[in-house]
Amino acid sequence: MYNKDMEKLGKQASAIRTLFEYGKAKKKEIGDDKVYDFSIGNPSVASPSIVNSTLIKLINEKDSTKLHGYTSASGDDNTKKAIEEYLNKTYNADVCYKDIYMTCGAAASLAITFNAILNKDEEVIVFAPFFPEYKVFVEKAGGIIDIVKSDKDFQIDFDDLNKHINKNTKIVIINSPNNPTGVIYTEENIIKLAKLLEEKAKLYNHPIYLVSDEPYRELIYTDTLYPFITRYYKNSIVCYSFSKSLSLPGERIGYILLSSDMDNKENVFNAVRGAGRSLGYVCAPALFQQMVPYCLGYTSDLNEYKKNLKDLKEMLEEIGYEIIKPEGAFYMFVKALEEDANGFSENAKKFNLLLVPSDSFGVKGYVRIAYCVSNNQIKASKTAFENLYKFYQEEK
């Protein structure tokens, strides 16, 4: 027979996807503008115009076999050099283009990284709430997910982390700005994390890799400094995607970056190459690789997300909802009005509000609101949020 684990995985729709499909059906029934769908983290803002103008320029000017031909497996050198320059200039990151491996987006970056690093039954620490696909990728690579709590501000809970790290811990994943909370880890916490991991690596006599999943790196709406991880920890691996910054989620373009001072860096890079090869990744899409050097530093219009965040936050707080301080990405984490977030999400559906229960992300009692929607939708949803709130007031 076919592989039953894979079949189960393919059949299993995520809570997010299920809610999204419910929304599509409901919109058909009662009209697009009557359903307030906050379920999906799909960029709602157009790509910056330089993306399309660069694509057209490349198509018109470059020789076809060069434009659409294979790049080397780790990516086009021009692209990698431009990324090196951009990261060093922007974050003082001290990285080298030779340590970059271009990928088909963040999911590919993560899957390749886990397969490159993990041996059977090694452990990967994630902080709840976390992006549920981490578990899928880690388990396929033979590893085991080990869930550590966050503190009350959804920063790292160091006490719990300290208890969890053990001799089988091989990777710690951070995701900042965070999906689903929108929280950015402070520099202070990154420094503390790096110190702890160095101590533990020494204690257990093997490297512990810090994998930073950062597709939302440029989606920051405060003056918070973004602590670029290679500056703080030598065994760090950046998994990046242009999906969110350039609104290109369908085009599958991103990269893996190893810190310059990584232990056995050349071997780890070869392991990344080997993992990419064995999973069927030949190269990242060539046209989009060649687009990258022209578009680094550009983003979709973040003011649209920023305005959505401001309007939504004011509106919800005015009604009485409790919100985790959102600083980046396009997600807001809101306390459910009952203990059971699934029940709360179900009740929200009665008012045509689609809010993802936090259980999908490994914590209880919250919902995720993806505010990558039109500003009109936010304004139009006010009455529904009010009625949902009243519903719970009356329940008491």
Place this chain on the structure above:
Amino acid sequence: MYNKDMEKLGKQASAIRTLFEYGKAKKKEIGDDKVYDFSIGNPSVASPSIVNSTLIKLINEKDSTKLHGYTSASGDDNTKKAIEEYLNKTYNADVCYKDIYMTCGAAASLAITFNAILNKDEEVIVFAPFFPEYKVFVEKAGGIIDIVKSDKDFQIDFDDLNKHINKNTKIVIINSPNNPTGVIYTEENIIKLAKLLEEKAKLYNHPIYLVSDEPYRELIYTDTLYPFITRYYKNSIVCYSFSKSLSLPGERIGYILLSSDMDNKENVFNAVRGAGRSLGYVCAPALFQQMVPYCLGYTSDLNEYKKNLKDLKEMLEEIGYEIIKPEGAFYMFVKALEEDANGFSENAKKFNLLLVPSDSFGVKGYVRIAYCVSNNQIKASKTAFENLYKFYQEEK
């Protein structure tokens, strides 16, 4: 530590790649036109113009968030419906768009398929000579490669196949037109193969899947009928890529197709979805998916390959080389002038002829000539081929 198997795989350069890199260095040393590089199977003919005009039209006319947004994991329905229509019209294939899963090219199609089907230590039959990455993908999916001989015309050796199929055989891979031989399997042999697999599946009481790796399907230079596999065998899986037909190897666009009458088809399709998901494939590149419906049925100018094939064949036969009858792809399989193909390839290098020894493909005594090069290179290489031949004459 990192994963050592992956590191080994990443470090290990293929014979093809090694020869190609040698060629690049040599060209720098003595000039591009002095090295006759027949090492790499990289399309040398431009994409048909409809590819670039469609890309530009889509970029100019479609809404950015729709153009570059996620498609569903199995692919855009419009694209899949167009492929269904094309295959049913062209090959009378009797396939349904719901059984198509769009991928990032043939390597992804194969890796996903093997992960979807195989359980630990199940066996996959390949016919030598075979594309060496099959082994990499199969072993990563937990399976074991079982090598079966070809007959003297490089068609299927049914006696050897019959001996190899056993209760652990789960998949048989065919690749026609073939890399590295250029041979196309006859309809008669496909019928015979289907009959044998049906008998064996019954005997062992489980399906044996026939995986047809067919990126060269449209690159055929004879009137040979192409036997489309779903017409002959119910448990067949087509792994396709547009890399060769549209000269888009860097863009990573292809698909997996299950035959309509497959046993437990829905479950197998879910296993494909699950495998794609767990390997980090979110969707196939969106812009290129949307290009597909406009470009089905088009190919790069095959007359260029056809002319190369004719000129090269005439030239080599006139000199005295023995050639396996080439019908498709852009490869010619030529008998080495000594038993050791590696030694022959080394001697060819002395005349700046880069020919891939057949050992890389699992057979001895031949070299592969990739004739996806300029016609000038073929003409210019005549003296080198003559001198190589003379060298062996004098040795005797």
